[in-house]
Amino acid sequence: MADEVAASDAIAVRRTLGGDRDAYRVLVERHSQTVYRLAYRMMGNRHDAEDVVQESFLRAYQKLKQFAGDANFGTWVYRIAANYAIDRLRQRNTDEARREGPSKSGEDSPGLDPLSQVRDLSPSPERLAGSAQLAEQMKAALAALSPAERTAIVMRHWDGCGIEEIAAVLKSNSNATKNTVFRAVQKLRRAMAPFVERNEARAMGTEG
Amino acid sequence: MKHRTEEELIGYRFGEVNERMEIAAHLEECAECREELARIETVFGALDAMPVPDPGEEYGRRVWQRIAPRLGRRRARWWESQFAPQRLLALGGVVALLILAFVAGRWTKPRIPVRDEADAAKVRERVLVVAVGEHLGRTEMVLMELENAPAGKGQKPINISLTQRRAEDLVEENRLYRQTALNEGDQAMASTLDELERVLLDIANSPEELTPAAFETIRKRIEAQGLLFKVRVVKQGLDERKSNPDAKPAENKSRGTERNKV
Ligand SMILES: [Zn+2]
Numbered sequence: 001m002a003d004e005v006a007a008s009d010a011i012a013v014r015r016t017l018g019g020d021r022d023a024y025r026v027l028v029e030r031h032s033q034t035v036y037r038l039a040y041r042m043m044g045n046r047h048d049a050e051d052v053v054q055e056s057f058l059r060a061y062q063k064l065k066q067f068a069g070d071a072n073f074g075t076w077v078y079r080i081a082a083n084y085a086i087d088r089l090r091q092r093n094t095d096e097a098r099r100e101g102p103s104k105s106g107e108d109s110p111g112l113d114p115l116s117q118v119r120d121l122s123p124s125p126e127r128l129a130g131s132a133q134l135a136e137q138m139k140a141a142l143a144a145l146s147p148a149e150r151t152a153i154v155m156r157h158w159d160g161c162g163i164e165e166i167a168a169v170l171k172s173n174s175n176a177t178k179n180t181v182f183r184a185v186q187k188l189r190r191a192m193a194p195f196v197e198r199n200e201a202r203a204m205g206t207e208g
Numbered sequence: 209m210k211h212r213t214e215e216e217l218i219g220y221r222f223g224e225v226n227e228r229m230e231i232a233a234h235l236e237e238c239a240e241c242r243e244e245l246a247r248i249e250t251v252f253g254a255l256d257a258m259p260v261p262d263p264g265e266e267y268g269r270r271v272w273q274r275i276a277p278r279l280g281r282r283r284a285r286w287w288e289s290q291f292a293p294q295r296l297l298a299l300g301g302v303v304a305l306l307i308l309a310f311v312a313g314r315w316t317k318p319r320i321p322v323r324d325e326a327d328a329a330k331v332r333e334r335v336l337v338v339a340v341g342e343h344l345g346r347t348e349m350v351l352m353e354l355e356n357a358p359a360g361k362g363q364k365p366i367n368i369s370l371t372q373r374r375a376e377d378l379v380e381e382n383r384l385y386r387q388t389a390l391n392e393g394d395q396a397m398a399s400t401l402d403e404l405e406r407v408l409l410d411i412a413n414s415p416e417e418l419t420p421a422a423f424e425t426i427r428k429r430i431e432a433q434g435l436l437f438k439v440r441v442v443k444q445g446l447d448e449r450k451s452n453p454d455a456k457p458a459e460n461k462s463r464g465t466e467r468n469k470v
Contacts, residue, residue, distance in 0.1 A: 028275065029268030036267065050263075054274050061279055078238045093391070098393050138254050144426060156222065157255055163224060178224055185218050189251045 005030070005116050009073040011182050017064055028057050035081045041154045042085040043144055056081035072101060078159075082151060083168045134195050141191030148172070149184035151192035209238060217245050221252075275413040340385050340397065341446040342438050344379070349402055350374050350411070351436045354427055365417040375411040382408060400442050407435055448459050 009030070019077065032053060038051035060067075060077045067076055123166030138152040143152060148170050155161040212220075212231055219225035233240055263270075266453075351373050352381065386401040407430060430436065 021276075025272045025276070030271045032268035032271045036263050042256075046261060050271075057271060058278055059273050093393070095390070095393060099395075135258055136256055138258055139250070153255075157252060161441050171248075180217065181216050181222065181224075182218050185248070185251055188216065189248065190257070192254055193249060194286075195254075196309070205291055 005074070006072050013064065013067060013073055020201060024061055027060075027073055027077075031077055034074065035077060038081055038159065039085055041083070041142075041158060042089065042150060044139065046124070048088065050194065052081055052085050056084050061164065074100070077113050079165070079169060082155060086151045086169060088149050089150060095199065113162075134192065137192060137195065138188065141188050145184055145187060149187065152177060152180040153184035153188070211238065211244075212241050212250070212442065214244070217241065217248055221245065221248060248398065272424055273413050274409055277409070278321060278379065289371075300363070306344045337446050337449050340401075342391070343385055344446070346374075346438065347378055347382070347408070348439050348443070350408070351430055351439065354411070354430060355436065365419055366423045367417050368411070368414065368423070369416040372412055372416065375408045379405060379408045379412055396440070400438060402437070403433070407433070 009027060012023045012026045016027070035053050035056055036049060039049035039056075040046065043049045043052060056077060060073075060080050063080070067073065142153075143151070152166050153171060155166045156163075161175045163177050163181075166181070167174050170177055170180065172180070212234055216225055216227075216231060220228065220235075225231060235245065350371055354368070382401055382405045386398050386405065389398040389401060390393075410426065410429070416424070418426070
């Protein structure tokens, strides 16, 4: 099934390159949903996600000649989208930093504690665990991750991407990427601790 | 017995540790680490519970409609058409000027003292203000053309192909300015340009021949969003900035941030 899609994608790519613009439509319609889910999880809102989707398919079209026919178009456009989304996240962080003044530094600064931004939102443990509240908290925690951490956890958890694939998007090596995934999980875990972990001694103790 | 670290357990969960067998063996006999792993697992459960709003079955078609006019009407490689003489003309010398100003700004940055850098930023902003002002002028014309077009009689279709071609050119121009405004941190301008881009795309994406009813729909939408009015307000603000470069319209700014929350 996946093979059939890939084969039919390859034909559409060849037709597009041959000058049949409408052949590209097939590719757009077939892969929009997947790219959208990635984009939404990365960007956290619909408007930016839709922007990322459009821009990704535009870029894929413009770079179509560089696409090696034996690769999978779905994977390829997915990677373009991940690359573009992480750039947008970085841009967003810079914009926010500029608006808020020098206190908040750029991405990946290890000292940035997402809890400091999330804690205000956390309800007392007694009120906890309404799943809507938890979802809000997770949303805020994801937003507080660095662009690299967010990309890593989205690609690893939801889309099951391999470390090498994520490392390519992060322009990093696999050890550092594993570390990024780990840090992302750790931060998310601390953010949701008030909701689920009554017995937190150990969770908070391993903080390093 | 030495417990496994959080890092090892997370790596184990993802299947990415070297000592997979050893950790598995430890988990067999250590209830505490099993519990720890279960607690880690709740993170993934919570992530899975996060909804992604369904963009709808028609989403792929909508994406295509949005990007199709931007793919260009050509067989040539994109950069050939991008830099074709008439395209440059359509984008206007202003854009070239704008790019020059930016390149010049970047180029000299490392060496010039702070004061000059501030001046360079001012020059860049000024060029942007002028260029966007002219762009808005052209956009205003397109919107006005649509607003003032004679109402269709009966079922006779209305042809908007000329206006459409202008809208298509403006879309590209608009994206360039929006990106520039974003880079310059001018959120208010970026979000107004963003609104405009949507409408321009709508116009560019409509069929050439519209039924009077379809035409009315577009016109109503432009009116409902008060776009012509917004364009004029921003344009006026820009004109003021042109004559008084230090003034940034405050009212404009708040509107921008408000929209950005959405
Ligand atoms: Zn143990």
